[in-house]
Amino acid sequence: MRLNGRWRAQLAYAPEWWMWAMCGLAWLWLVACAVEGVRAAPDLAGNFQFLYLCGSAAHPNGVVVSVLRTPAVLTGEWITMIVAMMFPLLTEPVRTVAFASPWRRRHRSITMFLSGYTLLWIVYGLLPGLIIFIRDSLTFTHAALAGTEVSAIAFIIAAVWTWAPTRRRALVACHRIAPLRPVGWRADLDCLRHGLVIGWGCLRVCWAPMAALMLTRHSVGAMAVTALLLAYERYRLPHKSRLLGYAWTIGAGWVLVAHS
Amino acid sequence: MTTRTRRNVHQLPQDDKTLIWYARAVAEMRKRPATDPASWGYQAAIHGFEPTLPAWQGVGALPSLNQRIEYWNQCQHGSWYFLPWHRMYLAYFEDIVMKTVVGLGGPGDWALPFWDYSDANARALPPEFAASTFPGLPGANPLSVPGRALGTAAHKVIPSQDVKLTALKHRNFVADVHGGNPGFGGPRTAFSHGGGTHGLLESLPHDIVHMVIGGVMSDPQTAALDPIFWLHHANIDRLWQVWLNTEPGSANPDDPQWLNRAFDFHSATSVPVTLTPAQVLDTTQLLSGYVYEGVGPKVAAGPAETAAAARMEFSMKTSTPPEVMAATNEPQSLGSVPHALKLDVLPGNRPVRSQFLKLPLAAGKVAPATEAYLNFENIVGTGVPPIYDVYINLPDGEKDPSAFYAGSLPMFGVAASSVASVHQSGSGTHYVLHVTELLDALRARKDWNENQLQVTLVPRDSLPQGVRVSIGRVSLYVKQIGG
Numbered sequence: 001m002r003l004n005g006r007w008r009a010q011l012a013y014a015p016e017w018w019m020w021a022m023c024g025l026a027w028l029w030l031v032a033c034a035v036e037g038v039r040a041a042p043d044l045a046g047n048f049q050f051l052y053l054c055g056s057a058a059h060p061n062g063v064v065v066s067v068l069r070t071p072a073v074l075t076g077e078w079i080t081m082i083v084a085m086m087f088p089l090l091t092e093p094v095r096t097v098a099f100a101s102p103w104r105r106r107h108r109s110i111t112m113f114l115s116g117y118t119l120l121w122i123v124y125g126l127l128p129g130l131i132i133f134i135r136d137s138l139t140f141t142h143a144a145l146a147g148t149e150v151s152a153i154a155f156i157i158a159a160v161w162t163w164a165p166t167r168r169r170a171l172v173a174c175h176r177i178a179p180l181r182p183v184g185w186r187a188d189l190d191c192l193r194h195g196l197v198i199g200w201g202c203l204r205v206c207w208a209p210m211a212a213l214m215l216t217r218h219s220v221g222a223m224a225v226t227a228l229l230l231a232y233e234r235y236r237l238p239h240k241s242r243l244l245g246y247a248w249t250i251g252a253g254w255v256l257v258a259h260s
Numbered sequence: 261m262t263t264r265t266r267r268n269v270h271q272l273p274q275d276d277k278t279l280i281w282y283a284r285a286v287a288e289m290r291k292r293p294a295t296d297p298a299s300w301g302y303q304a305a306i307h308g309f310e311p312t313l314p315a316w317q318g319v320g321a322l323p324s325l326n327q328r329i330e331y332w333n334q335c336q337h338g339s340w341y342f343l344p345w346h347r348m349y350l351a352y353f354e355d356i357v358m359k360t361v362v363g364l365g366g367p368g369d370w371a372l373p374f375w376d377y378s379d380a381n382a383r384a385l386p387p388e389f390a391a392s393t394f395p396g397l398p399g400a401n402p403l404s405v406p407g408r409a410l411g412t413a414a415h416k417v418i419p420s421q422d423v424k425l426t427a428l429k430h431r432n433f434v435a436d437v438h439g440g441n442p443g444f445g446g447p448r449t450a451f452s453h454g455g456g457t458h459g460l461l462e463s464l465p466h467d468i469v470h471m472v473i474g475g476v477m478s479d480p481q482t483a484a485l486d487p488i489f490w491l492h493h494a495n496i497d498r499l500w501q502v503w504l505n506t507e508p509g510s511a512n513p514d515d516p517q518w519l520n521r522a523f524d525f526h527s528a529t530s531v532p533v534t535l536t537p538a539q540v541l542d543t544t545q546l547l548s549g550y551v552y553e554g555v556g557p558k559v560a561a562g563p564a565e566t567a568a569a570a571r572m573e574f575s576m577k578t579s580t581p582p583e584v585m586a587a588t589n590e591p592q593s594l595g596s597v598p599h600a601l602k603l604d605v606l607p608g609n610r611p612v613r614s615q616f617l618k619l620p621l622a623a624g625k626v627a628p629a630t631e632a633y634l635n636f637e638n639i640v641g642t643g644v645p646p647i648y649d650v651y652i653n654l655p656d657g658e659k660d661p662s663a664f665y666a667g668s669l670p671m672f673g674v675a676a677s678s679v680a681s682v683h684q685s686g687s688g689t690h691y692v693l694h695v696t697e698l699l700d701a702l703r704a705r706k707d708w709n710e711n712q713l714q715v716t717l718v719p720r721d722s723l724p725q726g727v728r729v730s731i732g733r734v735s736l737y738v739k740q741i742g743g
Contacts, residue, residue, distance in 0.1 A: 021446065068642075095438070099437045099438040099439055099440055099581060102583065165329070172451075172681070172682060173685050175449070177438075178458075178732070180733070182587045238451070240330065
């Protein structure tokens, strides 16, 4: 079915549409995994606050049981989190990359950009991933105690980081643009490099809350709230706003209360 | 309070006291420490501040670091906030000057004049700003600052090409996507202190007039130290109103992101305040209220004007995005001599390519029409580069290059926009020249090469010692209008 002129024009103005489709699929997969986790613990049926993900568990009879997750599984979950939570922040740089490229290679340019961006986050995710793997390798009691305090501290760090001038500089750097060569392998390289540069800026803004989430036995709900807050900051909040600092502070309190 | 009238500085009556009170107020404000929001230094630093620059040497004690981050280096450039932010800035400055004038025994209805340099008889610096002394005032003229280029033997008046009001013919306030029409008011952005794509009015005449005047005016980090800055921006603000009142279909954005973005200032009593663009759309309701001499109410356009304006309009409902047709592969470093570069047309583009190459771009008989934009992306550098005039397919030794003239690159704020900070990304500046009619004319020539264009950048002055400037990419975008 051929789209009419108006829809084609609007789609042409939104070359990032398939990135948003990937985000949607990532969220669907995350929710599906969490629901599957609840099915594995029948006494939690319908209790969505326990839809845990990274490093987590069912709660048979209120006792926390840690599940050992392999590095491959953790990496897969981490990439899915990046696609679900970080890609929605990239509308502006992705559109700029697309429109800076010839029409026939716009999607290739976007792909190279997103690859560079994701690669940087994968590298960053190795450290908290290692912490989770070590933590999950401990006995379940130790894991339960270590997870709560570490997670709360991570959210406090995220809150304090909101006030750092370095973070504001990084937030402004998210709007950086680059001269992209138009064709050939050089164009691919430029898009990949630009993805790394934007990824670095994004990392400096979001590293703290993402690490806090990774270290927390967080629910899909917590992920969604974090993603919404980051997107709200990117697209709606004045650059001087400290709203996220207060939000992460509340997050630290939630971790201590919910997991005590 | 009665709404004040901002008047044309070149048409003030002989016995008018506006400028002498302005001069007295400037002298008084310069006595105040830079920690005082009502001081000359503080007001100038709101626009831009860089302590290492000579113009800021001896500024004295500074406000706290936090106050400097929150209130200084706030000017909006390369952004749809360019016009409303400067309107707010001028309004509070005018209030501070008026309060100072009253304190010195002057009238309570003092209003900032504007400098209409597009008037052929008004392209010289107003003499009250050039003289070394001001009649009736002791000592040096407070309105005169050293280092200006305008008014010297080599630059007696602003060139007519630098004060053309072609921006007023474009009806869209907000820019198209990357590479296309930069819009009358500029692109949609977040907080944008420097860099990015400059809108049509910001590029011409705003940026170029800054550079032609020269001295501290040629750098956004020092520009507001020059008393002529405020008259220049009063004119830019006036042109915004002229555009709204005379361009068929012109309108401010109704996007809440534009209307409700808050910016921080200090009032005339040094109280922290905030304003949003929504609060400055009606100048009669802004602070003490003002109107511009000679700017009448909005008039309905005739059929001819409406048809001409419609041709310049782009509509996202029926058009396609602009597409890059040709671009350079390497950064271009500019110097003190003309720099020629070749733009190779990219292979295998959409059908718009064949129309661009084979048919007149602006042909009214052939639909859809096509617009062409020459982009200069990621312009970075150090110091204050000269203005570069841009020509397309300029033959060697051509005696009358005007037929090949595409526009000028002002290079205003290039150095500041090249540095990443809490206020800007460091990507450099981006200029867009509308070249549809020029390319139409060039395609009629025998030497037209449909696969290659040559762009020549000619500096108006030599590059000063230690100054560098380079362009990340030069690109040609083409866009179908309608269909």
